[in-house]
Amino acid sequence: MTKFYHDDPAWADIEPIPQDDTGHPLVAIAYTAEYSEAMGYLRAVMARNEHSERVLALTEHVIGINPAHYTVWLYRARTLEHLSIPPSDELRWLNPIALSHLKNYQIWNHRQAIVDRRDSCEGEADFIAQMLDQDAKNYHVWSYRQWMVERFGLWRDVGEVAFAEEMIGRDVRNNSAWNHRFFVLFGGRKKGQAGEGEEEGKEEEEKEKEKELVQREIEYAKQAIRQAPQSQSAWDYLRAVLRHAHLPISTIAGFANEYNDVSPPRSLHALEAQLEIYAEQNKVDEARSTLEALAEFDPVRKPYWTYRQKELVVA
Amino acid sequence: MAAKSDDEVARTRLEELRLDSNRIQELSDEELYTSDSNADYEDLGPAIPSEADNIVYVNRMMPIFDDLQTETSRAQQQTLDKILPYLEGNPSNFPLNSFGIPKLQREKHVKFLIQGLGDKPAAYTTLDAARPWQVYWCLAGLTVLGHDISDYQQKIIDTLTDVQHPEGGYGGGFGHLPHLAPTYAAILSLAMAGSSAAYESINRRTLWHYLGRMKQADGGFTMAVGGEEDIRGAFCVLVALSLLNLPLDLPPDAPARAQGMTTFLDKLDEWISRCQTYEGGISASPGCEAHGAYTFCGLGCLAIMGPPRETMNKYLDMPALIRWLSYRQGAPEGGYAGRTNKLVDGCYSHWIGGCWPLVEAAVDKNLWNRSALGRYILSAAQDEKGGLRDKPGMRPDAYHTCYNLAGLSAAQHNYKFDEKMTGDVGKGSFGAPFHWKGDGLFEGDKVWDEEDVVEEVHPVFVIPFEAAMACREYFEAKDGF
Numbered sequence: 020m021t022k023f024y025h026d027d028p029a030w031a032d033i034e035p036i037p038q039d040d041t042g043h044p045l046v047a048i049a050y051t052a053e054y055s056e057a058m059g060y061l062r063a064v065m066a067r068n069e070h071s072e073r074v075l076a077l078t079e080h081v082i083g084i085n086p087a088h089y090t091v092w093l094y095r096a097r098t099l100e101h102l103s104i105p106p107s108d109e110l111r112w113l114n115p116i117a118l119s120h121l122k123n124y125q126i127w128n129h130r131q132a133i134v135d136r137r138d139s140c141e142g143e144a145d146f147i148a149q150m151l152d153q154d155a156k157n158y159h160v161w162s163y164r165q166w167m168v169e170r171f172g173l174w175r176d177v178g179e180v181a182f183a184e185e186m187i188g189r190d191v192r193n194n195s196a197w198n199h200r201f202f203v204l205f206g207g208r209k210k211g212q213a214g215e216g217e218e219e220g221k222e223e224e225e226k227e228k229e230k231e232l233v234q235r236e237i238e239y240a241k242q243a244i245r246q247a248p249q250s251q252s253a254w255d256y257l258r259a260v261l262r263h264a265h266l267p268i269s270t271i272a273g274f275a276n277e278y279n280d281v282s283p284p285r286s287l288h289a290l291e292a293q294l295e296i297y298a299e300q301n302k303v304d305e306a307r308s309t310l311e312a313l314a315e316f317d318p319v320r321k322p323y324w325t326y327r328q329k330e331l332v333v334a
Numbered sequence: 335m336a337a338k339s340d341d342e343v344a345r346t347r348l349e350e351l352r353l354d355s356n357r358i359q360e361l362s363d364e365e366l367y368t369s370d371s372n373a374d375y376e377d378l379g380p381a382i383p384s385e386a387d388n389i390v391y392v393n394r395m396m397p398i399f400d401d402l403q404t405e406t407s408r409a410q411q412q413t414l415d416k417i418l419p420y421l422e423g424n425p426s427n428f429p430l431n432s433f434g435i436p437k438l439q440r441e442k443h444v445k446f447l448i449q450g451l452g453d454k455p456a457a458y459t460t461l462d463a464a465r466p467w468q469v470y471w472c473l474a475g476l477t478v479l480g481h482d483i484s485d486y487q488q489k490i491i492d493t494l495t496d497v498q499h500p501e502g503g504y505g506g507g508f509g510h511l512p513h514l515a516p517t518y519a520a521i522l523s524l525a526m527a528g529s530s531a532a533y534e535s536i537n538r539r540t541l542w543h544y545l546g547r548m549k550q551a552d553g554g555f556t557m558a559v560g561g562e563e564d565i566r567g568a569f570c571v572l573v574a575l576s577l578l579n580l581p582l583d584l585p586p587d588a589p590a591r592a593q594g595m596t597t598f599l600d601k602l603d604e605w606i607s608r609c610q611t612y613e614g615g616i617s618a619s620p621g622c623e624a625h626g627a628y629t630f631c632g633l634g635c636l637a638i639m640g641p642p643r644e645t646m647n648k649y650l651d652m653p654a655l656i657r658w659l660s661y662r663q664g665a666p667e668g669g670y671a672g673r674t675n676k677l678v679d680g681c682y683s684h685w686i687g688g689c690w691p692l693v694e695a696a697v698d699k700n701l702w703n704r705s706a707l708g709r710y711i712l713s714a715a716q717d718e719k720g721g722l723r724d725k726p727g728m729r730p731d732a733y734h735t736c737y738n739l740a741g742l743s744a745a746q747h748n749y750k751f752d753e754k755m756t757g758d759v760g761k762g763s764f765g766a767p768f769h770w771k772g773d774g775l776f777e778g779d780k781v782w783d784e785e786d787v788v789e790e791v792h793p794v795f796v797i798p799f800e801a802a803m804a805c806r807e808y809f810e811a812k813d814g815f
Binding site for chain 2: 040
């Protein structure tokens with residue numbers, strides 16, 4: 020498995036550039052001879068700006084030893100472009116590497132560049148799902164999926180919503196999945212996007228559809244809260260949908276109360292919603308005693324609940 | 335022996351995990367545990383009085399649980415099982431302070447960080463692209479502990495000069511391409527080294543050109559040419575511009591000029607606003623999930639762009655942000671998690687804990703539970719052999735040591751922002767960070783004695799105050815590059 024270049028005739032024309040440290044540096048790593056030599060050849064080809072098939076093989080070699088080496092990934096990306104390697108070939112090479120290095124940063128930026136060049140996201144959703152099967156909250160993978168939604172205009176796409184739903188179904192506390200759902204449904208609409216030049220009727224129709232969607236999402240969040248009333252993800256989603264639709268927090272007064280009718284409450288988040296309902300209705304005394312209850316049942320956040328008293332005085 | 339080889343497999347896996355600098359950059363919590371000596375706290379004996387107090391405390395802090403079991407709740411339960419013995423008792427047998435909490439193991443941590451700067455075996459090759467990071471974490475950690483680092487001055491200069499790129503900026507190692515993460519770590523390290531030789535080793539002219547190449551048409555910055563665009567990019571660029579007193583204008587060769595941009599700040603405020611999510615925290619880039627480390631980067635940007643009270647209130651929904659930050663504090667753990675429904679991790683002692691001084695300067699004081707965080711750091715994050723960690727059962731590393739200590743500092747000290755921006759240093763662009771002052775020790779509810787108190791840390795740069803001031807002052811006095 021070990022690969023050297025000094026005795027490889029295909030590399031005879033290259034004079035490697037060894038690591039040239041001044042004195043004895045901090046955090047000096049005792050590299051293996053193999054890595055040291057491969058890096059020496061990489062520095063040499065970078066210095067002559069060579070982009071060739073053998074460079075591609077060299078980058079693969081170094082990535083195999085140190086996948087966190089951003090320089091090699093960036094140089095590989097440039098080489099692929101120079102050689103006009105079909106994006107699908109590179110993706111085929113990349114997939115197993117991604118699956119065995121779940122926490123790697125570089126792979127996702129690399130993938131993004133390739134898929135962007137390919138100008139198609141075919142197969143990407145499936146691959147992402149495979150990654151998330153192993154690591155359901157992986158930040159890079161979700162971020163990549165959000166990039167895909169934006170790049171390929173998958174706003175309110177049925178498949179994307181269904182995917183978020185499936186992930187939430189598996190673990191109702193998966194906040195990354197809730198974030199994705201919000202992004203897909205409400206992240207893409209910019210003001211005036213749908214409107215211009217369209218007839219009155221169509222605008223009305225749009226408004227009606229929007230109302231239905233908001234209603235559906237409120238119900239969706241509520242049924243998730245019923246499963247795990249103490250999980251913040253669905254509560255925050257619910258609050259965000261209300262805010263998006265300019266609906267007051269009292270819209271969910273009855274629902275919140277379902278979780279507050281005992282002491283301690285079944286959900287702190289319901290109690291917080293209750294606080295805000297009181298504040299909205301200017302019931303300062305009730306709000307104040309709710310804050311006291313919050314500080315009692317959530318003592319780690321006592322300074323925070325105390326701070327929120329000030330908000331009441333101002334209101 | 336089969337048992338031994340299993341143990342070795344686990345060790346190797348952990349080693350890979352620990353050494354993978356992606357993990358370091360990823361800043362995430364990790365659910366992998368392995369058998370190591372810390373987990374062997376079998377016979378704790380009868381509870382001593384302080385232990386009884388701790389148990390009462392922990393029970394009082396217990397949150398409301400719901401019944402549904404999912405992957406998240408199982409991981410949370412496992413984590414709690416690992417942490418609780420450390421909050422209630424003293425499995426590491428540390429000497430206790432007057433609050434019945436383990437004392438800060440200063441000498442052990444100093445030794446750990448000094449070793450962190452030393453020679454590494456080949457297994458550390460995955461750290462090869464992040465050596466300036468390792469230098470920064472160790473030096474920053476040492477200065478928080480009050481350890482004098484002046485002996486390292488020449489070595490810092492030599493090590494980082496070797497990784498400075500001829501076209502500007504710093505790479506992870508010799509001959510690596512420049513990248514904003516090592517650039518950030520290198521500049522802060524050189525500021526800590528603090529001498530004209532260290533300052534002059536930075537090629538500010540090529541650096542300014544390099545930073546200009548990172549500017550994007552939407553207002554944000556990429557981490558490298560062809561690299562990812564996220565809020566770390568913006569923060570790293572602004573830190574460099576501010577500390578080194580570089581011009582506000584984009585260099586003439588910046589590609590973003592073709593899109594009509596003229597300064598580093600064009601559309602950045604708006605871009606940062608777009609990173610605040612519906613949850614209230616800040617994400618890597620618009621649309622992603624709110625995350626502790628990116629939130630610190632976002633607030634850091636705003637604190638460089640002007641007085642926090644102005645910039646933060648203008649570009650962020652502060653009540654939503656404060657609410658989100660508050661909810662990241664785990665109960666009964668007291669430490670912070672980086673995202674909603676994720677696990678507590680010692681590195682967020684800084685990424686979230688360090689947000690509070692910035693937020694308090696913009697809004698109001700006394701927003702957070704400092705003593706609960708101090709408890710997590712001193713009781714659960716200190717490794718018995720030195721160094722601090724993500725959580726019990728994980729090995730310590732320089733990254734977690736640095737950011738646990740920075741978080742401890744945030745909990746122990748008060749800071750003040752001089753709204754009038756008076757003083758000799760910090761005139762001109764990106765001058766706001768030079769108007770902070772230490773404002774004495776936090777004297778409220780606390781769990782540390784005087785000997786557990788670490789040094790003040792500059793809330794934006796996360797290096798000593800004097801280091802940041804002296805660096806800026808040097809370059810303000812200098813004409814041109």
